[in-house]
Amino acid sequence: MDDAGIRGAVDIAIVGAGAAGLSLAHRLTASPGPAGRPVSLVLVEPPTGSPVRSPARTWCFWGDECDEFESLVTARWDRLRITAGDGRRVCFTSRRAYRMIRSADFLPGVEGVLARRPGVMRVEATVDQVRDAPGGAEITGHDAAGRPVRLHARWAFDSRPPSELPPARTTLLQHFKGWFVTVRADRFEPGVADLMDFRTPQPAQGLSFAYVLPFTPREALVEYTEFSAAPLTGSAYDAALEDYVQRVLRPAGHVVTAVEQGIIPMTDGRFPRSAGESVFRIGVAGGAARPSTGYAFAAIQRQSAAIAASWHEGRTPRPPALHAARHRLMDAVMLRALATGRAGGAAFFEALFRRNPPERVLRFLDGTSTLRDEWAIGLGTPVPAMLRSLLELPLLPRRKATACP
Ligand SMILES: Cc1cc2nc3c(=O)[nH]c(=O)nc-3n(C[C@H](O)[C@H](O)[C@H](O)COP(=O)(O)OP(=O)(O)OC[C@H]3O[C@@H](n4cnc5c(N)ncnc54)[C@H](O)[C@@H]3O)c2cc1C
Structure with missing residues (x-):
């Protein structure tokens, strides 16, 4: 990767080199693009020390989606x-071990791989705006010295954390x-x-x-x-x-x-997955966090794989919906029951694991459960509280969130 400024338009610009940005860059550059040539891709991350840079963290997961990064796993629990x-x-015992990747290993590990791939550039800038422009998208921001930075790309993927919730x-x-x-x-x-x-x-x-x-x-x-x-x-x-x-x-x-x-x-709010014809949101900003659990890393891997597959096949690389409609509905009911105090918080989760085979709960939390699993899980919850929460959902307005991420 080089730090040179970008003059012409690239195929893809990714704003934010965190979990979603790097996972997507890794998959997009793993094989040549639709025309058989390497993708030209620019990854934009704020300068070191910038207050908007995401702090270090650990990511845990138990599914198969993250196998691509197995070599970066630092700890596992069976x-x-x-x-x-x-x-x-x-x-x-979980079918697959619960595993941890530290961002302190993931970021340099993936950036190291990207540095060896042709067509990948890295720009240090704090992005202020990502929007549609003639022929694609325009990304504007400023570098560490306050100088303006302007980039053009056919497609832009924005992973900046959302400033407000839907x-x-x-x-x-x-x-x-x-x-x-x-x-x-x-x-x-x-x-x-x-x-x-x-x-x-x-x-x-x-x-x-x-x-x-x-x-x-x-x-x-x-x-x-x-x-x-x-x-x-x-x-x-x-x-x-x-x-x-x-x-x-x-x-x-x-x-x-x-x-x-x-x-x-x-939240049961809907995170918009696009912000224009050529501008898409990815990661938590694009709704990757499962509403009932906050887990996002595995969903980010599914999202990256789907976007990269679309792009490699020459289709519009639109991020897919990550959580099935029936899972979103079950999560909305659960959030409502918890927020109103109808379902006693701690007792609810204890009962969930006590009344179901834990693998079933893990499948549900991972978004891979079957209808049969979900029916069984539903029957093991405090049914009157959940039913009341379900019935009132259509009557509740979607209000601007006062909570801030
Ligand atoms: C402490 C913590 C622990 C978590 N643990 C788990 C877990 O165990 N399992 C799990 O599944 N999920 C976990 N999550 C949830 C989720 O997986 C993470 O938040 C994950 O990092 C989200 O990836 P992302 O790419 O959306 O955001 P980030 O990883 O935060 O990436 C956003 C990127 O955008 C950059 N950026 C910000 N502003 C700008 C700007 N103006 N211009 C340019 N770039 C910008 C940031 O520097 C960052 O690199 C955790 C979250 C947190 C906060």
Whole structure:
């Protein structure tokens, strides 16, 4: 890859070199384009130190979609666990291990591959606007010195995080902070991931849980997560994490070596997948996050594969809908039941895993469940609460969200 400025139009411009931008660039450049020549592609990422650059993070998943990046996986867990507020547990083995990729490995790893592929250019600029222009799309922004940058491409894919959420009947946020901790004596079970441990104080609205991913008997990522209407302050996350570590994990002593923090929208609003004839939105900005869980990395891989296939076949590379209509409906009902307090948050998820074979729940969360799976899952939920939420959905207006990602 070179950092030279772009004069003529390229085939494709990708704004944002995060999970979606790099995954798409990787797939588009894996083989020649429709005319048999390498794609000309420009990847635009803000300069190092820019406040709009996405902070480092970890991505976990259990499906097959991410196999392309298997060599970048840093940790895996074969056993998964859900723990109820009273300490009762559901433990199960996932068909495919739950795996983690760190952005600190993914970004240089994929950029390194792209650097060796012909036709790929990288531009450091903060993009202000991506819009249709004669013959394709125009991307405008500025470089680190404040000089204007203007690029032209036949197609543009924009992964800048959304500045506001789409109008929705229900908008919740999945907000969390994680500590990478090292403890003084063996405390963790490597190979066993705690997906949801509800032994956290439950908020007045929504729900909270801890998420524990051990790397060694003495090292783990411990996160405090809430599904609720608004994020907490930094010190409130730290207090919740300290409480969980001291009260539940009870290590002989611990140090925090790094942190990760984030907010993922959980909304039944529709993220527009296009912003013009030649401008498409990808990643979380294009609706990749599953409304009921916030998981997005696997969906981003499905999205990238579908866009690249369309482009390689000479069709319009429009991003596909990532979540089936019936899954979106089930998620909308669940979000409504949680937001109104009709479904007791923690109890709802505990029952989901207790009353169903966990593989069925994982298939549902992954978007690969069958109608039969979904019927069984539906019957295992608090039916009156879900039915009432379902029946009122058509009457609810989609309002502008006040919550911000
Ligand atoms: C802390 C955290 C942990 C998560 N963990 C998981 C997980 O375990 N599993 C899972 O499935 N999902 C997870 N997610 C959800 C989702 O997978 C991630 O948010 C993922 O990074 C989304 O990819 P993206 O490409 O849409 O956004 P990003 O990866 O954030 O990429 C957006 C890119 O746009 C760039 N950018 C921003 N503004 C501009 C601008 N003005 N001009 C140019 N470029 C710009 C950014 O620097 C960044 O490179 C997590 C999210 C967070 C925040």
